[in-house]
Every structure is written in C-alpha cells, then in structure tokens.
Amino acid sequence: MSTSRSLTRRRRTVAAIAATLALGVLAACGDDEPGDAAGDPTSQAADPTTDTASPTVQPETSDPATEVPTDAPGPDVIPVYYVGDTPQGDRLFREFTQASGVDKLVAAAAAVTTGDPVDPDYRTLWPTGRFASVEQADDAIVVGLADDTWLTRGRLDRARARLAVQQLVYTLQGTIGERLPVRVELDGQPAGTLLGIPVRDGLKARPQLDVLALVNITEPAEGSVVGKRFTASGRASSFEATHIWQVEDASGKVVLEGSAMAEGWIDKLWPWEVEIDARKLPPGRYTFVARTDDPSNGEGGGPTEDTKRIRIE
Template sequence: MTFPRPLTAAGAVLALGLLAGCGDDEPAARPTPSPATSDVATESSSTPPTASPSDQASAVPAYYVGETPQGDRLYREFLQVAGADRLVATAAAITSGDPVDPDYRTLWPKGRFASVEKTADAIVVALPDDTWVSAGSLKPAQARLAVQQLVYSLQGAAGARLPVRVTLDGEPAATLLGVPVGDGLSAAPELDVLALVNVTEPAEGTAVSGSFTATGRSSSFEATVAWEIQDADGKVVLEGSAMAEGWIDKLYPWTTEVDVSELPPGDYTFVARTDDPSGGEGGGPTEDTKRITIT
C-alpha cells in the first residue's frame, strides 16, 4: 500500500488562488486533517463551526464524489482554512478538485467563480462567464450531483440552509451546469445524494497511538456501523461496531473508541461500513476508508 506524502496546512492560497482576481499559478496547498466538526447543512441538530479570526485556521466542510453501491454519492471532508473567507475557500476547493482522500473526486470542470458571498437570505455565486451555464461533457445525473456538491458545501460553510442563487453578468442565471436554478438551489434529501456512511475522524493521513475516537455519520440498518482496521496487506487486524444516533430518514452522528495499543507501529486503513441485512442482494454495504499511521 502506498501512502501519500505528509499533508500540509491549507490557507488563503487555496481559496483565493482559484477565484477571480488572483493568479492561476498559485500553488495548490493541501488541507490538513481536521477536527470532527458538524455543519448544519446535513445535521440539523448540530452546532455550526464557530467562526475564527482571519489569522486563525477554522474547519470548513467540502463535499466530494465517491463510488457507492447506489452509484456516485457525496462524501464530506474538512478543510483547514486560515486568512480566507469560508465560502470562498469551500467554492475554490470544489472547483479545484483536490480532496485529501484519494477515493474522492469532484465533478466540477476546472475553473473559478467570480465571487461567492452570503446575503441575508441566500448564498450568491457569480459565474465568470457562460461556461458553467450548460452541462458541457457532464451527463444529466452527473450535473445534478455536481450542483448538489456545491450546494451542500456552501450551506455547510455558511452554517445555514440558505438557497444558492446564481448570477451571470449581474443578472440571475437560468441554469447551472444545465440544471434549472429557479429562485435558488436547495439541498436534495440526504438519502438521495449522500453516501450512507462517512468517516469524519480519523481523517485521511492521521497519525494515532494508544487509542483514538472515530466519528462520522451514517444511515445504516438499525443504526449499526461496522468498523475494522486493515494492515498494509489488507488483513483485518481489529474490528468492532458503533451505534449511530438514528437511521432511516437521514444521516446521524456515530462515535466509537478504538484501542490500537496492541497493534505494532505502521500503516493501516480504518474502514467504516453500513450494515447489510440483505447479504449483498441490495448491492452490498456502503463504506468509507481512511489511511492512518499507528506510531
């Protein structure tokens, strides 16, 4: 198993270098693993991240696309942003297509928004030109998921379920990637667009020792989330289960303590998956994996 290079902290370069008014040759800084922070776009019972001063890092959510038994769905990871507007940073992350987890990707064509801002009743994104008005090479289902990728990410960064409005040359745009905008884009039901299990912690590339707290969200049969740790050869060396706070209607938080004190130092993979009472007849469980190092 090949592990990625050490992660570096993300900052204003990531956010501002991909939006209008900045150079195209800015280096694409990679974000660091982040704390288990909730966003109200997908967890109505949670408290949104507390805004930090511009010179301090704060965690902002970004949604990316990954494969599941139900087809492509959205997975969430967090970016560490310092010295940049949260909405600007999130929009830049989505269009740059550079998630930390290599299992994730973006559906967005390369480019940048002219501006992204929160008003009293909406999140407004301005298109730089008419490139993103149509779907381009995206299939209709991909375009719809790409739009939801943006909506979920921006609502999470804003900490509010505000509609996302799109403008072009200062006027309302009729479509975004071929998807009708109407009076504003709203988040689709979670079970229609989100992966049914998502690991928040440990984040991709995390170093752990002794024990750690694993957290995430899921909608799994009877709220049961199975987890395991695999060694570098893919052998399961530790396993257990966690109970989420609910299931059926949306994704709910889950948490569990994982004791790795008996495992030798090295590279491992933490896996969380939904329970599958059908025995694979429904396509199999959904899973999310994070590569970790035990020190």
Template sequence: MNPLPHPFGRTLAALGGAVLALGLLAGCGNDDTKTAGAAGTPTGDASTAPTSPAASDGVSAPTGEPSTGTPSAIPAYYVGKTPQGDRLFREFTQVSGVDKLVAAAAAVTSGSTVDPDYRTVWPQGRFASVTQSADAITVTLKDDGWLQAGSLKPAEARLAVQQLVYTLQGTIGKRLPIKVDYAGKPAATLLGVDASAGLKAAPELDVLALVNVTEPAQGTVVSGSFTAEGRASSFEATVPWELRDASGKVVKKGFATAEGWADKLYPWSTKVDVKGLAPGSYTFVARTDDPSDGEGAGPTQDTKVITVT
C-alpha cells in the first residue's frame, strides 16, 4: 500500500456538511480537531488565508488528540460522473464537537455536499456507532437494513462501500480495514458486499475520479491570485486548467504538472493570477489530458465555482 502523506495545507471546505453531521450525531463522541477555514473566506494574496487540508492522498489526518472545540477538516468521498462512469471525488468538510470518525461516516451517508456535482449513493439512515481500535475501524449497524443492497445495483453498492472506506481511512490517516458489526457480532455483508474479512480500499484507478480539485473549494472567495491544487492521474502528468467567466468564456488557461501518473493519483498544484479580472463569479476547471484528441471517452474534469473580488 502507498505511504500516507499529511493532508493539511490550504484547501477550504464549507461548514454545511459539518452542521448536518453534528445534527445527526451530536453527543456521540469526543472531537479530535484541526483548525481549518470555511468556504467564502477570502484567499489568494490575503495574509489571513486560512489553513486546511492539502491536495495529497488525504489519508493522514492525525487522531488521538483531545478536543479543543475548534473546527477540524476531514476528507469525505462522494460520487460524481466521469467518462469512466461514476467515480469518487474528495471534498473536505469541517466538524466540531463530535468524534471525527462519527462525523465522517455521517457526512458520507447524509450526502450533504458543498459541490452540487457530487452526491452519495447511500440509502437513507446512519450507523449506530463508529469506533477505532489498533487494528480496525468498526461500524455498527442500527438494524439489518444495510446488510443487503436493497434497491442499489451491485456497482452502486460497491461504490458506496468504497465511499465509506476511503473516507474513514482518510480521517484517521491509516489503511485499517473496516469491520461491520450487527446485533453484537460481526456482519458478513454491508450493502450486499462481502465484509467477512474486513472492507479494504480498492485501487485508486478503479474507483477514484482521475482528476480532483481540492483547492479552491466550491464557493471560495479569491483576490489577486490563488493556488489551485488537487490530485490526478493524467497522461504524462499534465493537468490542463481553465478559468471561465459567468458566460462560459475562457478568461485564463494553463496547465499544472502532477508529481506522477499512470499507477495512482498524484498531487498537482498551480498558481492562478486573477489580477485585472472583473469582480464576479468564475468557474475553475481542471481536467485530465486527452491524448486521443477526442477519439476516446474524453477527459475527466472537476469544477469549482469561485468569486473574484
């Protein structure tokens, strides 16, 4: 398994998902937090740009610290459309006043995303508890409703399980297996997926979108310039990007170079100068390079609507 880099950098995430997580699970555990900003906070050249998770693997947020009551950023994985079909995109969200694993699981199952292009495929409901031991993360089911896939197609059920696995592992920063308990004993399945040996993360290229923007977050306010970053597996590590105005016109474009490609997703980062642009709403677009020149399924892309001041 690949080493797990530290996820904390400059990415922003809104409090909406955190508020919902707290509403679902208030009082279910202690909080292990790191300070992070909220979407809508000015960034770019501003000296007060907040600190939050960077565009790395997203699986090394440290745990075990006492609660401070300050917001903590966690990576949540959601489903979005790509040329390869539905894949997982990562979005950071803030939580406070509740155990991070509990909040992470609630974020996945509630599907309260900041980016409207993302969604969850989980059926309605929530876990009874989510706990961590030295060798596993254990999710406990409230009833037998999630033992089988129900109305989910097999592919949807497998992707839902991977949503949970990637999110919980990312929250603790360890590739621990996910065990499932029901009625005081291990459950053999979760959403119809075999859980008897513990649920593990599938290879990144099988389940993750091939490009993901983690900064700027949806709704970020920028001024002067901003750093865009994320992860990608793109041909020859090239990640083309564009900035479009409200009419869809491309007003800036360029490319970033990721740290690698082909075998997994790698971090990429670029600085975008917005000096001279009229204040207003813009869409930042990052995509994979398309060596087929349109002959294949087309590039994967991720978009974030931001505000330039």
C-alpha cells in the first residue's frame, strides 16, 4: 500500500468516527417531499414524476457566542435506509438525517453501520465495525474495508446479509443521487465478497419492490411537532395507489383517519401527500400511521405500515 493511500485511509477513518458524532436528526416541519433523485437509487433525476423539493430543517436556538457564520455551508441532508418489520419480512425504510463537517458519503456509511435511527421501529443489520474509506470515483462508489471481518456474513443468514448489502447500496446511491455501482476494496484491491455476498463485479440496487417497505412516511418525521393542520407525505406502492392514514392517541385509539392517493403503484414506490386537519384534537402526543390497502383481507400477509410519533400543538 502506498504512503499517500495510507494517509487517505487514516483521514477517512477519522472522518468516519466524526460522522457518527456529526449526524443529527432531520426534523420535518414543512410539507416538502425529498426528491427521488436524492433518495431513490432506481429513479432518474430527470424523471418528471419526481418531486425535487428538499426536507425542511427545524430551526434550533443557539448561543450567539457559538453560532456558525452565516456564510458557512449548511448541513447535508442524507437519506439513510434502515431495516424494519413488514408482512413480507425484513424490508428497508428510509429516514432522513443531517451531517455537518464531514464528507456526506462517509457520514452516510457511518449511519448505516452504527445503526442509530431516530425511529425506534428501525434498525441496522450490520455487525459492529466501520469502513476504512468511502469515496466517489468517476464510475463507482468505492468503499474500503478496515479488515477482513466483513468478508463473511458472520451470524447473519444469507437473506439478511443480502438485505444489509442493499441497505448500504441504497443509502450511498441515494446520497449522491446517482445509480453508480458500489465497489468494495480491501487493502486497495477488489474484494471478492461483502458479508458473504459476491461483490467482485460491483453492487447494484435491486428492484424497489424486492427490498423496500411498501409504504414509508417522510413527514411528519419521528418525534416532530406539528400544528393543527399539517401535511403528511411519503412513498408507497399500494392497491390502486390508495393507502390508509390514521392518527392514534396515546392509548392507541384511532381519533382521525382517511385515505391518500399516490402518483402510481405496481412497479415501484410512488410519492404521496395529504393534508391533515387535526383541529378537533386537543394538543398532545399522537402517532401518525400510514398503511397500505389490503384487498385480500389478510390472505396476502396483511398490510404494510409505517408509524411516526408526533406532538400536536
């Protein structure tokens, strides 16, 4: 290994540790749906069906003595894919976060491997560890392994190992907004496997309906504060593009419900958005639920759902 490459790897290692500390919660306080080009590795940036708006960030009160200068670059918004339970088994759910002062690919990889989602229903499949380097080349996203630990799948079965690899691929491709293959290296040479999955030819994103949960809430985000009227949004693939939304109180009782239409269905996940009128509800803590329609009445495994705990003011 050359001296220059060793220095690069050491810098990336420090950055990977810093990324874990720099990651912050993306608070959804508006009605913008992040563009699929930024969060969906199987979509084209020029696809007219995509929404290119970015999530809004909750302002934070800061000490004037520690405020960042106004000309400093803002934090990067990163789509991180985590694993959650569905009727189809483990699937990937998307959660947005922020990273400051570190390369966004390094931060994205650190978020996947440290597995610290805001939503308690999400988790990572990755064993303890970190990547030595993560960088974008002209023709690929290149991740460097710190050692040979992740060449084998360890305690993961093959299905979970395959999904863990897709968790990484979707996150890194979504972070740069391009469908570049992910190339894995060890000591500067191509690795043959990652978690026991062959990777010598590069890793590509599998079709959305094979690995993603069939409904995913983008806003409101987990733990966010909303007003009496708020916009809910996300992505889904549900029967006839229709899915159910509900608001549950602290006891689990449904206190509001309705339906929302996505822009499509069948072939992939499509954006959806709906206005929620909660003026009849007293302020307090609630759970917002989005659930796919299930015309089979449970015979097909039941509906997929995503939930977010919120506070209505």
